[in-house]
Amino acid sequence: MSEPTFSFTTTAQEVATVFAKEIQGKNVLITGTSVNGIGFETARVLAKHANLIIITGHNSERLKIAEDTLKNEVPSANIRPLILDLSSLAAVRKAAAEINAFPEPLHVLIHNAAAVIGPFKLTVDNFESQVATNHIGPFLLTKLLSSKLLASGTTHYTPRVIFVSAKGHIFCDGVNFSTLERPDPEGYEPLDAYFRTKVANILTAIELSRRSKGQINAYSLHPGVIMTNNMQRGDMVDSLKKLEILDENGRPSDKKHPWKTIPQGAATTVAAAFDSSLNDKPGAYLDDCVEANDTIAPHASDSANAERLWVLTERLIGESFTF
Structure with a gap:
């Protein structure tokens, strides 16, 4: 069988069709699944093949709309909604406890949710809101669900964690370690703060893959420029x-x-989650559904930055992430 050919215009549906056998029987959790977003489109195309799709959101009304829409479009889908507020460490711990009580293992965790890009705002834990929702919350969630992910591993399958990053990570000079720990409203610029969190996503995927020593494969990606x-x-x-x-x-x-359209924007997420040719490329960064490590900015691929961010984030959540 020849390798599939993906491009800028490839849709999530097309990728899911190619990897239908890989998706079959899998349990997938996707954060940020409001209708008319790439997380919802990811859930929609995977729901046709997967065993279970866990959708999350912090707004119960929007989450119910997403659940109903998915069940209407894919009547056979097994959809399980979960309230998750990534901006609160306590809320993440509560959601993780609910997920860990589910009987099924977890094969794929997709970090798709992102905070509103707006004025400086502190969370209940006194973190800047974008870095809390886009990096610290997802880091804690991954840590708390790691046992459930590891439980899905076999001699033929390695569980995956996917971080939806952005090509815009090149427009900043990397993670600002000092403001990560001590938020500074004076030097805050909304889009710059967003790009820095996308650097953190790439670094976390690299370091998670390294530290897990083959037990979990993590990937990051650029979905494309999409009107939201x-x-x-x-x-x-x-x-x-x-x-x-x-x-x-x-x-x-x-x-x-x-x-890109929303269906095109969700395509790379589906590829990152299920393309078996990535098995020997843990920590890879994808663009247009294929590995694109050569396009990562140096500050987002530096192993020292990745380790420093990991250790600092462990301190911020008050927990060590070990395997």
Whole structure:
């Protein structure tokens, strides 16, 4: 059988069809699954083949809409909704305890959720809200679910953790370790803070793969530039204009950054979760459904940065992550 050919325009449905056998029988948890987002589209295409799809969200009404829509579109799907607020360590621990009480092992954990890119805001734990939701919360969730992930491993299957990052990680100079621990409203810029969390996603995938010594394979990815509600917020428009993601009128511009549809945007997540050719590439970064490690910025691939971030994050959550 020849290797599948994926491209910029490949959709999540197309990838799921190629890897239907790999998806079959798997239990998958996806964070951030509101309708009209790439997390929802990921859940929709996987639900046709998987044994169980756990969808999460911090808003019970939106989560119910997502559950009902998925069950309507895929009547055979086994969908299990779960309230999860990644901005609160206590809420993450509560959700993890619920998941750990489920009888099934967990094959794939997909970190898709992201905080609103907006003004400086502290969480209940006194972390900056974007880094809490995009990095610290997911790190803690992975740690707490690691036993359930490891339980799905066999001689023929290695569980996976997927981090939806962004190519925009190249637009910053890396993780700011000092403000991670001591948030600073003075130097805060919303889009810059977002890009730094995307660096953290890449570094965490690299370090998780290294530390697990083959027991868990982690991957990060760029989904593409996709129109979301976040991009239409007033405080975001000016920043996106500077990067020429939006034109002077605030409309999508493909002069420097071509745009993807939501089905195209979810494609790389599905590939990262189920492409068996990635088995020998733990920690890889994907773009357009294929490995693209050569496009990672140096500050996001540096092993010393990855280890430093891991150790600091353990301190912030008050728990050691061991295997």
